[in-house]
Amino acid sequence: MNKQFSLFAKMTIIMFIFILNFNSNAQTSGNLSFSLTVTEPSGGYNNKIVIAIWLEDSLTGNFVKTKMRYAVTEVQYLNVWIAKSGQNVVDAITGATTQPGQFSIIWNGTDVSGNVVPDGPYNVWIQFSDKNSSGPTKFCSFVKGPNAISGQTYPNSGNFTNMVLSWTPITASVQYNFNQNNPIYIYPNPARDNISISFNLLKDKPVDISVYNMKGQIVKHIASLIQADAGHNIMSWDATNDSFQKLPNGVYFIRISCNEFDKVAKIILL
Numbered sequence: 001m002n003k004q005f006s007l008f009a010k011m012t013i014i015m016f017i018f019i020l021n022f023n024s025n026a027q028t029s030g031n032l033s034f035s036l037t038v039t040e041p042s043g044g045y046n047n048k049i050v051i052a053i054w055l056e057d058s059l060t061g062n063f064v065k066t067k068m069r070y071a072v073t074e075v076q077y078l079n080v081w082i083a084k085s086g087q088n089v090v091d092a093i094t095g096a097t098t099q100p101g102q103f104s105i106i107w108n109g110t111d112v113s114g115n116v117v118p119d120g121p122y123n124v125w126i127q128f129s130d131k132n133s134s135g136p137t138k139f140c141s142f143v144k145g146p147n148a149i150s151g152q153t154y155p156n157s158g159n160f161t162n163m164v165l166s167w168t169p170i171t172a173s174v175q176y177n178f179n180q181n182n183p184i185y186i187y188p189n190p191a192r193d194n195i196s197i198s199f200n201l202l203k204d205k206p207v208d209i210s211v212y213n214m215k216g217q218i219v220k221h222i223a224s225l226i227q228a229d230a231g232h233n234i235m236s237w238d239a240t241n242d243s244f245q246k247l248p249n250g251v252y253f254i255r256i257s258c259n260e261f262d263k264v265a266k267i268i269l270l
Contacts, residue, residue, distance in 0.1 A: 065090065124139060200233070
């Protein structure tokens with residue numbers, strides 16, 4: 001009987017992972033900051049330059065959003081930016097030619113329609129020119145997602161120096177349920193250490209709280225058949241100070257089961 005129940009639990013977790021991955025595409029909200037210094041090689045345009053900074057999906061090469069464009073009559077020399085963006089400047093800082101030096105942008109993770117783009121690898125692109133010909137380009141890659149990036153630097157390349165990028169995800173409780181009438185809340189999520197697991201019961205019940213990996217294998221018992229009260233319950237788990245097992249960073253699933261319900265919630269450990 002226990003073997004059959006264990007097999008059923010494993011199949012339930014695997015099915016949940018399949019449904020979650022099939023039906024949803026994570027879209028983490030957050031803010032990106034990027035700065036760099038552009039030096040001028042020849043002093044053209046009376047010590048001024050034209051410049052564009054934009055974002056694209058590095059998997060598809062699709063344009064996401066322009067964040068800066070300084071150019072008017074000389075805009076044609078930002079030929080790579082034009083080909084990628086079609087000169088779309090929604091939400092961009094714009095103006096005429098500008099002086100070389102330090103530039104910085106802020107991006108909130110959305111496209112030109114205001115929608116949060118899917119998590120994954122992206123590129124910050126830069127192109128500038130100080131003469132009547134197409135200028136050099138450079139891109140810096142990063143991964144948008146639930147993991148923060150703090151002060152990531154890139155090697156100097158020609159006229160592009162001091163490139164620094166940070167991505168700050170907006171962390172909030174993430175909820176995934178089989179039954180929306182009785183959800184599990186995990187917060188914070190993503191999490192590093194102290195995690196709160198919140199759920200409701202109609203009656204006093206013994207519950208089991210366990211953690212599964214992406215293969216549907218149980219990797220941790222948080223609580224085995226503890227008595228939970230009718231109404232709102234909150235259980236705490238310190239994932240970094242665990243005498244039994246410190247789990248590696250990654251995606252896991254917390255399962256709460258009793259004879260009243262059996263529910264699963266996704267959590268990301270950082």
